[in-house]
Amino acid sequence: MLKKILEKFTFWRGIAALILLSGVYFTYVRFVYGLGAVTNLSDEFPWGIWIGFDILCGVGLAAGGFTISAVTHIFNIEKFKPLSRPAILTAFLGYAFVALALMFDLGKPYNIWHPLIMWNPSSVMFEVAWCVMLYLTVLFLEFLSFALEKFQWQKTLTLLRKVIVPIYILGIVLSTLHQSSLGSMYLIIPQKMHPLWYSSFLPVYFYLSAIAVGFAMVIFESYTSARGMGHKIEFPLLSEISRITMAFLVITLAMRLVDIVLEGKLAFLFKPEIETFMFYIEIGIGTIVPAILLSSKKFRMDRKWLYLTSVLVVTGFILNRLNVSVTSIIYTTGDIYFPSLGEISITMSLVVVGIIVFKWLSNYFPVFEHKAEEKESLISFETPHELAPSK
Amino acid sequence: MIKQKGILFDATMCVGCGECYYACKAQNENGEGKEDFLTDHLSYKSYTVVEEYEDEIYTRKMCMHCVDPTCVSVCPVGAFTKTEFGPVLYDGDKCMGCRYCMQACPHNIPRYEWQSNNPVVQKCTMCHDRIKNGEMTACAEACPAEATLFGDLEELKEIALQRIADDPDTYYPHVYGLEEAGGTHVLILSPVPFEQLGFAGNLPNEPLPELTKRALDKIPHVVSVGSVFLGGMYWLTKRKNQIAEENRMKEDENA
Ligand code: SF4
Ligand code: SF4
Numbered sequence: 001m002l003k004k005i006l007e008k009f010t011f012w013r014g015i016a017a018l019i020l021l022s023g024v025y026f027t028y029v030r031f032v033y034g035l036g037a038v039t040n041l042s043d044e045f046p047w048g049i050w051i052g053f054d055i056l057c058g059v060g061l062a063a064g065g066f067t068i069s070a071v072t073h074i075f076n077i078e079k080f081k082p083l084s085r086p087a088i089l090t091a092f093l094g095y096a097f098v099a100l101a102l103m104f105d106l107g108k109p110y111n112i113w114h115p116l117i118m119w120n121p122s123s124v125m126f127e128v129a130w131c132v133m134l135y136l137t138v139l140f141l142e143f144l145s146f147a148l149e150k151f152q153w154q155k156t157l158t159l160l161r162k163v164i165v166p167i168y169i170l171g172i173v174l175s176t177l178h179q180s181s182l183g184s185m186y187l188i189i190p191q192k193m194h195p196l197w198y199s200s201f202l203p204v205y206f207y208l209s210a211i212a213v214g215f216a217m218v219i220f221e222s223y224t225s226a227r228g229m230g231h232k233i234e235f236p237l238l239s240e241i242s243r244i245t246m247a248f249l250v251i252t253l254a255m256r257l258v259d260i261v262l263e264g265k266l267a268f269l270f271k272p273e274i275e276t277f278m279f280y281i282e283i284g285i286g287t288i289v290p291a292i293l294l295s296s297k298k299f300r301m302d303r304k305w306l307y308l309t310s311v312l313v314v315t316g317f318i319l320n321r322l323n324v325s326v327t328s329i330i331y332t333t334g335d336i337y338f339p340s341l342g343e344i345s346i347t348m349s350l351v352v353v354g355i356i357v358f359k360w361l362s363n364y365f366p367v368f369e370h371k372a373e374e375k376e377s378l379i380s381f382e383t384p385h386e387l388a389p390s391k
Numbered sequence: 392m393i394k395q396k397g398i399l400f401d402a403t404m405c406v407g408c409g410e411c412y413y414a415c416k417a418q419n420e421n422g423e424g425k426e427d428f429l430t431d432h433l434s435y436k437s438y439t440v441v442e443e444y445e446d447e448i449y450t451r452k453m454c455m456h457c458v459d460p461t462c463v464s465v466c467p468v469g470a471f472t473k474t475e476f477g478p479v480l481y482d483g484d485k486c487m488g489c490r491y492c493m494q495a496c497p498h499n500i501p502r503y504e505w506q507s508n509n510p511v512v513q514k515c516t517m518c519h520d521r522i523k524n525g526e527m528t529a530c531a532e533a534c535p536a537e538a539t540l541f542g543d544l545e546e547l548k549e550i551a552l553q554r555i556a557d558d559p560d561t562y563y564p565h566v567y568g569l570e571e572a573g574g575t576h577v578l579i580l581s582p583v584p585f586e587q588l589g590f591a592g593n594l595p596n597e598p599l600p601e602l603t604k605r606a607l608d609k610i611p612h613v614v615s616v617g618s619v620f621l622g623g624m625y626w627l628t629k630r631k632n633q634i635a636e637e638n639r640m641k642e643d644e645n646a
């Protein structure tokens with residue numbers, strides 16, 4: 001048994017090492033010979049998967065941080081508290097991943113700080129830059145509030161706890177702004193996008209789907225980390241969360257469909273094009289199949305199925321962002337872009353680094369133990385973290 | 392008041408000689424240029440090109456110097472500016488290389504130095520250095536057929552409309568640039584519909600920055616309403632939990 005696990009580990013480690021190795025090579029090429037040497041980007045297609053996946057998906061998948069903190073710290077639904085710390089940690093890492101990925105995508109990464117002093121308030125990207133910077137600070141403070149426990153810095157901790165509620169509120173507001181604004185970035189190119197994805201409601205769709213996928217990621221992570229690191233899963237909680245996910249997904253899809261009909265784009269749903277096909281795959285995997293699965297109690301109460309649906313939702317979300325940023329634009333530019341090996345390697349390397357850091361941090365800091373926080377929490381209340389049936 | 396400058400290009404008069412292409416190269420020190428210039432494309436060192444279409448129609452491509460430029464609106468660090476005469480200029484020292492300007496430009500104009508590790512965006516400057524001293528743009532000066540005219544924007548508009556009115560058989564009845572995405576400082580006349588010459592045909596007449604402005608205008612509401620709502624929810628739910636707790640304690644006592 002143990003041997004088996006060991007073998008498995010070495011296999012995945014081997015893969016990870018290979019990915020990282022290629023990542024290092026392409027990083028070298030990228031910074032010495034420029035973007036053109038590693039990417040398939042061109043003047044006609046300036047934004048590839050480093051924007052579509054690394055940025056759009058990275059930020060979206062880290063949404064669990066703000067959704068869970070809204071549920072636990074603002075709506076004070078105490079039973080969700082055990083989920084809050086891992087979610088905040090993942091969000092923090094997710095944003096760090098995005099910042100790192102930006103260093104690859106920006107032509108002049110050393111100018112990344114320019115939005116601090118060079119302002120253009122009419123630019124959506126300027127707004128996103130500021131929100132993300134501020135939100136990273138907020139996440140860091142939230143992270144600090146439990147990292148400090150490790151070091152027993154009581155004074156700082158007490159001080160931080162005093163201001164933590166406004167900090168949580170700030171975090172939620174900032175997330176609302178930049179999650180939706182990532183969609184607003186595309187508002188300015190109506191003529192370059194496929195009608196099935198362009199909509200003046202893009203910011204709303206981006207926001208709602210980020211909330212949905214944020215919750216789905218919490219399920220996904222709890223399961224993965226429970227398996228990989230021997231933490232218990234708070235199963236009944238996860239099952240409840242899956243219902244929130246579904247509600248948001250179904251609302252988003254309904255809005256999109258009504259929008260398509262009202263805008264007179266109905267015909268595009270029946271056009272035999274690759275884009276139409278991608279649209280159905282996206283909503284099928286991301287919303288319809290999970291919705292059907294989760295509507296049955298049998299599946300919702302089953303660990304494996306719950307995990308599977310969260311994987312589906314996350315996949316559908318990634319497809320959506322890639323469809324908005326790549327598929328829908330290829331529709332007007334013609335078939336001129338497919339991510340290069342370099343783009344894929346670097347993206348995968350960043351993901352691998354993220355996973356390694358997450359594992360390390362969650363072993364080191366008290367993310368999965370909530371005893372300390374319970375004692376000190378603002379409202380002392382029993383946290384039913386023992387609810388979870390240990391397997 | 393400063394008079395707005397502009398360029399009028401008339402495809403019915405263009406002879407396809409390539410003089411503007413080479414003049415632009417020389418003016419901006421962008422190398423020799425291609426011998427068969429008709430095959431060149433806009434690039435970081437070709438700010439303008441001459442293209443040949445069916446029936447020996449030639450047209451130029453260059454930055455349109457929009458009235459309300461998308462590139463100026465989207466750049467997060469304000470590297471693009473609309474100058475007082477009309478030219479839209481770029482400052483490479485500010486740029487951080489996000490390429491939103493390229494993604495957003497409705498005419499697909501900004502070009503990038505993909506092979507450089509310190510890349511900048513490049514495009515036509517409407518020869519800002521020349522015109523601020525009262526000179527013509529290099530391309531207009533070089534044109535032997537008067538197909539490219541440089542002058543006051545309002546005058547050029549009148550000339551363009553007059554040409555169509557005088558000779559409706561020759562011209563397609565539209566001046567490209569009068570309305571497209573809020574209008575441009577480069578106006579084009581053509582014998583055929585503009586899509587046939589590779590110009591973006593599906594642009595709204597409204598300036599594109601308006602589309603994002605509408606979304607950005609909602610931010611103050613989101614912030615104020617959102618904070619109040621969240622603060623209120625926090626207070627309410629906390630109170631509810633406290634009451635529940637008190638009730639439970641009472642029950643415990645009673646029991
Ligand atoms: S054509 Fe493009 S680059 Fe030129 S001013 Fe307009 S938006 Fe800017
Ligand atoms: S690439 Fe440079 S000029 Fe273009 S939008 Fe980004 S920062 Fe601005």
Ligand code: SF4
Nearest residue numbers: 415439515517518530
């Ligand atoms: S105006 Fe100047 S920079 Fe622009 S195309 Fe003409 S010569 Fe080139």
